Amino acid sequence: xxxxxxxxxxxxxxxxxxxxxxxxxxxxxxxxxxxxxxxxxxxxxxxxxxxxxxxxxxxxxxxxxxxxxxxxxxxxxxxxxxxxxxxxxxxxxxxxxxxxxxxxxxxxxxxxxxxxxxxxxxxxxxxxxxxxxxxxxxxxxxxxxxxxxxxxxxxxxxxxxxxxxxxxxxxxxxxxxxxxxxxxxxxxxxxxxxxxxxxxxxxxxxxxxxxxxxxxxxxxxxxxxxxxxxxxxxxxxxxxxxxxxxxxxxxxxxxxxxxxxxxxxxxxxxxxxxxxxxxxxxxxxxxxxxxxxxxxxxxxxxxxxxxxxxxxxxxxxxxxxxxxxxxxxxxxxxxxxxxxxxxxxxxxxxxxxxxxxxxxxxxxxxxxxxxxxxxxxxxxxxxxxxxxxxxxxxxxxxxxxxxxxxxxxxxxxxxxxxxxxxxxxxxxxxxxxxxxxxxxxxxxxxxxxxxxxxxxxxxxxxxxxxxxxxxxxxxxxxxxxxxxxxxxxxxxxxxxxxxxxxxxxxxxxxxxxxxxxxxxxxxxxxxxxxxxxxxxxxxxxxxxxxxxxxxxxxxxxxxxxxxxxxxxxxxxxxxxxxxxxxxxxxxxxxxxxxxxxxxxxxxxxxxxxxxxxxxxxxxxxxxxxxxxxxxxxxxxxxxxxxxxxxxxx
Numbered sequence: 199x200x201x202x203x204x205x206x207x208x209x210x211x212x213x214x215x216x217x218x219x220x221x222x223x224x225x226x227x228x229x230x231x232x233x234x235x236x237x238x239x240x241x242x243x244x245x246x247x248x249x250x251x252x253x254x255x256x257x258x259x260x261x262x263x264x265x266x267x268x269x270x271x272x273x274x275x276x277x278x279x280x281x282x283x284x285x286x287x288x289x290x291x292x293x294x295x296x297x298x299x300x301x302x303x304x305x306x307x308x309x310x311x312x313x314x315x316x317x318x319x320x321x322x323x324x325x326x327x328x329x330x331x332x333x334x335x336x337x338x339x340x341x342x343x344x345x346x347x348x349x350x351x352x353x354x355x356x357x358x359x360x361x362x363x364x365x366x367x368x369x370x371x372x373x374x375x376x377x378x379x380x381x382x383x384x385x386x387x388x389x390x391x392x393x394x395x396x397x398x399x400x401x402x403x404x405x406x407x408x409x410x411x412x413x414x415x416x417x418x419x420x421x422x423x424x425x426x427x428x429x430x431x432x433x434x435x436x437x438x439x440x441x442x443x444x445x446x447x448x449x450x451x452x453x454x455x456x457x458x459x460x461x462x463x464x465x466x467x468x469x470x471x472x473x474x475x476x477x478x479x480x481x482x483x484x485x486x487x488x489x490x491x492x493x494x495x496x497x498x499x500x501x502x503x504x505x506x507x508x509x510x511x512x513x514x515x516x517x518x519x520x521x522x523x524x525x526x527x528x529x530x531x532x533x534x535x536x537x538x539x540x541x542x543x544x545x546x547x548x549x550x551x552x553x554x555x556x557x558x559x560x561x562x563x564x565x566x567x568x569x570x571x572x573x574x575x576x577x578x579x580x581x582x583x584x585x586x587x588x589x590x591x592x593x594x595x596x597x598x599x600x601x602x603x604x605x606x607x608x609x610x611x612x613x614x615x616x617x618x619x620x621x622x623x624x625x626x627x628x629x630x631x632x633x634x635x636x637x638x639x640x641x642x643x644x645x646x647x648x649x650x651x652x653x654x655x656x657x658x659x660x661x662x663x664x665x666x667x668x669x670x671x672x673x674x675x676x677x678x679x680x681x682x683x684x685x686x687x688x689x690x691x692x693x694x695x696x697x698x699x700x701x702x703x704x705x706x707x708x709x710x711x712x713x714x715x716x717x718x719x720x721x722x723x724x725x726x727x728x729x730x731x732x733x734x735x736x737x738x739x740x741x742x743x744x745x746x747x748x749x750x751x752x753x754x755x756x757x758x759x760x761x762x763x764x765x766x767x768x769x770x771x772x773x774x775x776x777x778x779x780x781x782x783x784x785x786x787x788x789x790x791x792x793x794x795x796x797x798x799x800x801x802x803x804x805x806x807x808x809x810x811x812x813x814x815x816x817x818x819x820x821x822x823x824x825x826x827x828x829x830x831x832x833x834x835x836x837x838x839x840x841x842x843x844x845x846x847x
Contacts, residue, residue, distance in 0.1 A: 223316065227306040238297040238305065239280060245293050246310050248280035254303025260295045272300070281313060314789045356426050360384075360418040367407065369415045375426045378405045380460070382422030386414040401600055425460065461578065463602065474605070476577065478547065486546060488577065497539065499546055501528040510557050512538055512564040519560060525551045537671070537696040540576040540610065541566035547579070565696065575603035575610045585614065615661070615674075615717075623663055623712035626651070629684065631707050634770045636691075638736065639701045643685040646710055653681045654716025655723070656743035657812065657840055660685065663712040664700055673697035676739040676814075676840065677716060680750035685713070688771060690736040720812075720840045722747070727836070728756040728806040732794070732823045734815030735763060738771060740840040741812065745775045758782045758802055762815070764789055796826045803830035814840035 229252070232238065238249065241260055255274045273279060279297055357380070360366055366377065369389050379402050386398035386406075394415060400406060406416060459480040478486040485502045506520040506529060517536045520529035527545035532538070538560060545552055545566070552566075559565055574585035580603040588597050594614050597603050604611045630642030645651050654660070659676045673695070679686040691698045722729065722744050731741035741759050748755055757780060763769065766787050775781070786794060803809070811832060813823045820839050827837050 219316075223308075223312070226312055227308060230305040230307050232299050232303050232305065234299055234301050236299045236303075238299065239293050241293050241296045243293050245280060247307050248278060248310075248313060249297075249308070250278045250306040251275050252304040252306055255300045256297050256303060257300050258295050258297050317789075358424045358426055360422050360424060362418055362420050364418045366416040366418065366424065367412045369412055371412050373407045373410055373412050373429065375407055375428050376405060377407045377416075378425040378462070380423040380425050383419040384416050384422060384424075385419050386416055389415060404599060425462070461602065463605065476602075476605075480547070480549075482549065484549060488543075497530070497532045499530045499543065501546065501549075504528045510560055512536070512560050513562055514564050517542075517560075517564065519552070519557075519566075521552065527552050536564075538564060538566050544573075544576045547577075564699075574614060575601070577610075578602040578605070623661075623714055624652075625710055626685070626713045628705060628707055628709045628711065630686075631701070631705060635765075635767055638691065638768075638771060639689045639698065640771075641685075641687045641689060641701075643687070643713065650682075651685055652715040654685075655681065655721040656747050657721040657740045657838065658716035658718040660687075660716050661714040662687075662697065663714075664697055665712070671696040671700070676718075676743065678739050678742040678746060680743070680746040683746070683750065686746075688736060688739050688742075720838045722810070722812070722838075724751075724753065725810070726755070728809040729758070730802055730806060730809045730811040731757065731759045731761075732799070732811065732813045732815070733759070733761045734819045735768070737814030737816075737819075737840070740814050742772075742775065744812070745778045745781070748778055749775075754780060756780045756782075756806065756809075758784075758806065758809075760784045760786070760794060760798065760802065762786045762788055762794055762819075766790075794823075796829065799823060799826040800830040803827065803832050807831070810836045810838065812838045812840055 227250075230249075232254075238256060239245070251274055253275055255272060256279070257272050258279065280293075360382075366384060367373070369387075379400055381402055383399055383401045384406070385396055386400065387394040388397050389395075394417075397414065399419065406412075406414075459478060462477045462479070463474065474490050476488040478484075478488075480486065484504070486499065487502060488497065488499045490497050500520070501522075504522050507523045508521040508525075510519045510521065511517070512519075516533040517538050518531045519527060519538070519542055520531075522528045526549050527542060528549075529546060530539070530542045532542075556566055574580050574582045578601055580597075580601045584601070585597055585603060588600055592600075594604070594611075597614060598605055604614050625646035626643040627646050628641060629644045630640070632640040634640055643651070654677050657676070659674050662673045662675065664671050664673075673689070675687045675689055677685055678688060689698055689701060691702060720740070722740075724747070729744060731738075731744065733741050738759075738761050741761070745757065745759070747753075748757065757778065759775075759781065761772075761784070763785065764787070769785055772783075772785075775783075786792065809832070811827055813820050813827075815823075824837060824839060828834065
């Protein structure tokens with residue numbers, strides 16, 4: 199027992215526990231003795247336990263896309279691993295790496311339920327573990343930046359001017375370069391006999407020539423400027439440097455930044471995780487790399503070859519701004535769709551000095567003044583009027599293909615979707631504001647002029663806009679009310695989110711803000727089929743809209759609500775929904791009871807095989823439930839995933 203206690207103390211995980219609780223934890227540890235080269239956890243498996251190393255050593259490794267092994271870390275006595283897979287609500291998260299012993303090793307194994315109980319006993323433990331996860335992500339992104347530096351330094355692009363009608367490449371010829379259209383446009387042709395038949399058109403930002411052989415003859419439609427990078431340099435670099443070979447990096451798109459320079463999008467893999475990088479070649483000679491792991495919430499931006507002399511952290515600890523020797527913004531690290539990112543990104547690309555008053559605002563309020571209000575997308579310098587012109591004949595996908603808007607940090611996506619829907623914001627009044635829990639606000643909204651609000655369908659969301667002389671903040675949330683009733687929303691308090699911060703500190707009943715009409719296609723049409731609602735946390739909102747509709751209309755539908763929450767206190771968000779006729783309600787408090795399992799989902803589907811299912815929660819939760827519904831035999835066309843995570847921030 200003494201050795202176990204010593205290992206727990208050395209791990210640092212349990213610093214906030216009382217002696218009695220620590221002793222109880224030690225008694226609950228399963229001692230696992232393993233020989234050399236023994237697998238402990240395997241990448242891709244479900245994470246159901248965490249470990250502390252008592253004696254011996256283990257190595258952490260992953261598998262690259264080409265099947266080779268990539269070593270990530272070595273850890274020894276007192277170190278811990280596996281806890282990150284257990285932190286998220288309502289999901290069974292898969293392991294992102296494997297762990298194998300490198301010598302005879304003794305481990306202490308703890309079930310996931312133990313970690314839940316420890317976080318209840320020591321509320322600061324979750325924060326410490328999340329901070330540890332952020333450090334791991336920071337390290338990954340830092341290594342990614344260095345690899346992108348190596349790739350792009352060796353594969354410097356060239357530019358080519360082509361006149362209208364000039365042939366760029368011919369079908370069937372070997373593709374020796376990847377091309378990106380910077381300005382102008384090119385036409386794709388198929389050769390049919392002696393005739394060229396036009397089959398496509400590529401505008402600014404789009405690329406061709408990425409495969410081994412050109413599939414089309416490409417000609418310039420108008421005077422066009424192309425970006426080119428030779429395939430051979432990337433191949434030679436991959437052969438020479440193992441780390442780069444694991445990247446499998448490829449040029450995706452290239453855009454010309456107005457008065458700024460050139461930005462190139464590179465896609466690849468880091469530690470088995472897909473990633474996207476934006477590589478900025480600025481006209482003042484600086485090079486900036488923005489790296490983001492797909493499916494994660496981390497963003498790292500760095501100005502290459504500029505030393506970081508000072509780092510200023512935001513008030514919530516989820517954002518850090520890097521400054522050089524004279525106080526110019528030269529990089530940032532952010533977790534989540536943080537409010538400070540657009541303003542900070544503008545300052546990094548401008549290379550401007552950040553005044554002390556702004557740094558003080560960042561440390562106390564987590565904000566920077568936004569200096570680019572005319573831009574629809576700060577990271578890609580896309581002007582609002584440019585976005586509106588493109589959206590006249592296209593959608594957000596078209597806008598992203600042509601300009602890259604929204605493809606770096608994602609903070610601008612709510613505004614882009616509002617523009618794309620040609621939404622005219624209406625003035626609404628905050629007629630009700632409650633705080634049912636310490637992490638959720640309940641809003642009731644009425645139209646400022648007293649006329650009826652636009653009618654939404656259950657499952658639709660609205661964009662709320664709060665404007666001050668200093669900033670405009672958009673927030674997207676799902677309506678909870680029945681159609682035709684005053685709008686009701688549940689807004690989760692999120693660190694670094696200016697809208698929820700405003701609700702917490704300043705908002706009062708009677709305040710006026712702007713709102714878009716309801717939108718979204720994940721809706722319930724009120725058909726006769728039974729309804730299954732699987733929700734986690736604040737994801738209960740589409741379910742509340744369905745239940746409110748049933749109460750208002752008096753419909754006799756059979757409804758199942760299976761809701762996962764972390765704390766019993768969150769149950770209050772249901773309000774009076776327990777009175778809905780024909781409702782099967784299951785509330786799972788995951789810190790004290792069993793979590794939703796594949797068998798539970800299968801049982802509901804077998805009981806209601808003709809049902810329509812709605813799923814809303816964290817991305818991994820949604821992915822798991824969707825897979826379990828498919829395995830249970832529910833057709834895909836009867837599954838609705840009520841998700842807009844990027845928009846919601």
